[in-house]
Amino acid sequence: MKALKKTLPFIVLLAILLCLSWQSESTLTSKNTIVLVKYKTQPDKSVEAINNLTILIEEVKKEPHFVSIKLHVDPKDPTNILLYEEWLDASYYEYAHMKTPHIQQFIANAKNFLAGPPEISLWQLEKEF
Structure with a gap:
């Protein structure tokens, strides 16, 4: 006792x-910002796109304000790739992140495996259930 x-x-x-x-x-x-990035690859270039995205993500993980990234592939159409990203700061993502050398290099190389530019949207949590 x-x-x-x-x-x-x-x-x-x-x-x-x-x-x-x-x-x-x-x-x-x-309070974190969620970023959805939708890619469409060129036909038969999905594996190349995923390999390049994986290399890119390894660099992105070193950035300030980075929380996480999840890479998804459409099971019915592997040319559809979605990144689900979480960042501490939306303004960092929209400005400094987009100017990093690894992002600029990825953009320059993307014409070899992507069908066009990605669709990018930023989201904030409104309610959690």
């Missing part, structure tokens, strides 16, 4: 810290 009385304050403090940590992390995520 004495041991419980001595450790109880530490357990309570740990529980409070865990709750605060979870809450601040959840709040931060809800």
Whole structure:
């Protein structure tokens, strides 16, 4: 019983810290910008596009304000590729990110495997259910 009385304050403090940590992390995520990037590859160039995107993403992951990227391929049409990106700062994404050497290099090479420019849209979380 004495041991419980001595450790109880530490357990309570740990529980409070865990709750605060979870809450601040959840709040931060809800303010992040989601970017959807839709690509259409040239016929029979999907593998080349995915390889180039993978190399690009490895560089993008080093940027400030980057949170995550998920690369999706349409199971019915592999020439449709979608990137689901999460960023801390929309203005960084729209300006500084687009001017990085790795993005500029990707844009220059993309004519070899993409059918045209990507469709890019930015999203903010309104409600979470």
